[in-house]
Amino acid sequence: MKHTPIHTVVVLVLVAILVSAPAIATGATHSVRLTDRDEQIESSELSDRDELERWLDETMADQLERHHVPGATVVVVKDDAVFLAKGYGYADLESGRPVVANETIFSIGSTGKLVTWTAVMQGVEDGRLELDRDINDYLIDSAVTVPDTYPEPVTLEHLGTHSAGFEDTLDGMIVDEPGKIRPTEETLAEHRPARVRPPGKFVAYSNYGTALAGHVLVEQYDTSFAEYIGGRIFTPLEMGDTTYAQPLPARLEPRRAIGYTYQNGDYRAHSPLIWTLPPEGGSFRTTGTDMGRFMLAHLNEGMYGSARILEAESVEDMHRRHITKSRDVPELNGMAYGFIEMDRNDERIVGHWGDTPRFKSLLALFPERDVGVFVVYNAPGGAPARFELLEAFTDRYYPRSDAPLVNPPAGAAGRAEALTGDYRSLTISETSWQRILGVTTRTYTVGTTDDGYLTTSRLGEGTRRWVERRPGVYEAVGGDELLVFQFDEDGRAAHLFRGTFGPATYERVPWYESLTVLQSVLAAGVLAFVSVLLLWFGAPLWRQVRDRAGPSDRERLARGFLGVVSLLWLVVLVIFLLAWINLNAEIASPSLALQAGKILRYVALVGTVGAVVATGFVWRDGYWGTALRVHYTGVTLLAILVAWQLYLLRVLPL
Template structure:
């Protein structure tokens, strides 16, 4: 069994053990081709279309996706807009690029940031002003956790320092959507780092920026973007409306998941933070118009939505994550840097439970690529398409690193440990999701390379380019480490995942420690329950006296505590498995689990007291007292581990 297999098996067993989940993660880039003398050209549209036809057909089959739309814009026009596969399998309705309406998830955030820049041009907004100055008449505010204020520039570069939370983002019914200021006030995340310190992706931050736009214009955000972005660009089939308007609903793409060899259709998701982008529905052709506006200095067909200066600012780097590694992708304003093969690329990607999308602009090439899929398999497929497209038309010219340089082994060993995304929640049980799925374990190999593993992702091997900078073996992604003044690695960055920072965690928070603690607790609790059942039979067989009332009470206390902790573990594991539904509407089981965890904690305190009494008054035999002590200690450890996972907020 491989290291990755053992690691994954351990996670699944330990609750039973509670750990793993749908991940929001980085991706690995496949190896780029090296430039050859004769390269394909975008000037041959038939060849481009033929290549895309072949590529998309293979993707839909390989990644189990029913349908997709691809749009390519080049030199001020839509060069290709084409649908592939099916928008609906039951009716065999095909995807049509200028008709089929897809959910694009966070790719729609680019609309929000475009609207922010319109506000800057109008003089209503200043990117470097405290956002609280714009919220005087709103129920929303940013708390003064740090001396430095949060600005729109921080929000637009995901450096505001918010934790990432999902609560309040989705609902079960459109009727549950409340006014934006109420949602933002009720679901305000904690500020966990000073603004400007680190890049950490925040859905809430973009929603807050959209609210600022609406407050300063005294016009609902949705109306503003309809009038100032969608209408001027001719994006007639684009909307934030929920449910989808009657004229567009017949053209809606159905979202699917692939299960047990077949496709399962799902109803549309209801988003409660429309300005942050999640609820945007659009067609491939409409997104082509949006790309053209950004590639043509803010104007299309005589209609201007931004000035050339604003467009350049949005596309230029605003945040450099590592000063010593300037080639590492960082953040533009609203746009994520996606440079590949020395090509300047900015864009965004989006995920919902059923749809995945990607928009990539090559500003220096006057080129844009957009793709959207109606199944989760598109999450990998979109980056494969971007890589393949870039490698085909703008191939890499350098040679990948192969062998580690001298001294690499010692340097690699100093980097080992667990690195956790700064987006992980600190204030709710959602921390469980982040800790288990947004943590990379870094290990050194004997030859001086590094190996990274993350739950739900393949193991990746990295070879050193120079100290602290590693390149993916069989790929072109970069792994970059940041150091403190003493030369100790403190943070990790992926070139392929610009809007995130991973922080090295203490040894006691490593996944293996958490898993071991929870696993030991599960075994201990199970042993107590086994003795609960077998104890009377054992005493009868051995002829032992029945325990007195105090001994019986102590046994019942620890047995109850064991049952309660096992119930908590199972409840939160099931909530994790059905995370999207729990985020939309917490189940009765989850609400019960939140109560039971405190009862279990109180019982654990009681068990600690009972342990002391057992030793003082010599309950039972010595082996039984030792067992009672060990299981009580395990309960304390479980409570501590669950507090680190956010399940038990202490």
């Protein structure tokens, strides 16, 4: 189907809209309490199973409806036993098959990483692995290596705390069909991310790092990852319905939960993605009750029944804090080993969450209470719902003892003003066009209000307000989530940490990399390029109506040259916008359009250089009137600025 010029313009305007994250965000992805914040939260003892079930039934019914999720499983373990395991809603809407906690197979994404890190600790216990040893020492017979970009080597300690310093990359993680899955070693070797910061300095979540740790493990045991995990973890824990196999074994396929998205009032079913790196968790599929057994083993010092998968000391080491992100704010959540700190209401909580495009999961352990909670949903709405559930559960059974802050202290407005700007996650690509994902979805814009509150906003998350606890430390209004700033030697805010999101560091970006500048440049560029095309195609008709003479050959050539350059930049923007929208498909198998776009971006750049030269001739020879010469110059300048912003996005790597 051919697209009209108007259709193209509409699509291009979306480029500017998509990068103006704070301005258009309406859907909240942060955690909010399920109770009215103005009401006193009623505390309950987690001792009455029926009371818990009644509360969960009401809570989950509300969540599935509000967040447009067909089905979910919830498992609560307590005191060495499954306290409650229940399914809600539907695993398959078409057949009406319900979710059953001990039967329905869900994809749980990166929550499965906890199994990988448990296996690594087994290797440490066996004496085959050391957490502080150079990774390359274990890769002598492997095609995978870690480059010596920095003097400090990368270790399993760095990998398990997501502080190895790798850039973020999705390359090699997804393929079109199971037959295209290659050995983990080949995938890791071919798609090695760049080391972009010294290890141990900052936390930045890394799928590659976990996959690399799994590869190190199997190199030492000379086996496959699935075979190792099956024999050392799944079998002793009786996790008989858990697998990395793709496609699912025939006995499990009839019980698979379908993944859905909600669009225009209807649910759309999706086929499973095919993941290539088992240790990072994408291909991990399981039931709620199987994950309950895994939680019980971690809460019972490595034991499940008579089976032991870890020594008590190893479990304690995995659950303790390994990285403190701010020494001045010890209450800020950091990283345990493999586990993410999720403390709330002064309760020690460690766990993990997982995301695939359609499935959202969360596992949270309360080690001091011998309590664990696991939940998984089969639609994107589960992303905010899982944190809502955790916060509501914690508030109900382990409520906060002090009152939340409400009003900013004296002088807060001035201190907040110094913190404003954009803060971007370090979990971002530094070398490829996938950087678009991090820039548009992992950037927080920090602002202030006149009365001294701090505000934050990002794509997919509404504006939030924060009140100052003390300089550089803020608390969510009406809640206890923390926002903490780290300052450089000059006393300027340089980094931002979110209390409920342990595996991330947000770095303040210079003004010219802000979303506002990016949005403005791309929007202005799109409008300028379209104006050139309108003049290009409309000039003959205008001359005919006004009965004016045609331009000289040189004038026609100059105008045509800028028209081609404008068209090229518009095509490049459309191609990479669509690649961003269809990211998973492009990662699995790059489209011809994307491959063409990677060539056209350089053609457009060369053309822009030519337009600069042409601009000189336009002024020297006095083409057209002054207004058109200024327009020509302005469009050329905007083409340069667009190229600059695309370079910052790595859409145009040089």
